[in-house]
Amino acid sequence: MDTIEQPAHARLITAEDRELPVSATLRYSAADPLAVFVDFPAEAALDGEEVTWTFARTLLDQGLRTPAGHGDVQIWPCGRTRTVLEFHSPHGLALLQFQASTLRRFLVRTHEVVAPGQEDVAGVVERGLSALFGGV
Secondary structure, eight states, rough: OOOEEEEEEOOOOOOOEEEEEEEEEEETTTTTTTTTEEEEEEGSTTSOOOEEEEEEHHHHHHHSSOOBTTEEEEEEEEEETTEEEEETTTTEEEEEEEEHHHHHHHHHHHHHHHHHHHHOOOHHHHEEEEEEHHOO
């Protein structure tokens, strides 16, 4: 299997400290082995459109153990059973709590597809440059 999709439930923490249930899909692809993707449906997005966040698989791994990340995506443990993902966009800030066990299970599954350290970094760079320069 080259691609993993795993449904996940999260709690969106509002500015009023309310928690709203949100569905998400965690994705991983061997074609982009350094990244993980979190897809949110339109009803969960600030601008009312489906949104996908992409960030480093190593960031998820680190964030499950200790606060990690700078800029648009930050991840940290919240007690023993939850993990917070903080997303920054031009539309605002979103704080989501996931069950840490759900994120760990997903991460383990990604390691079964491409083991850590076995990512084809040269292939990723080549595909990225081809996409950037349009095959020039």
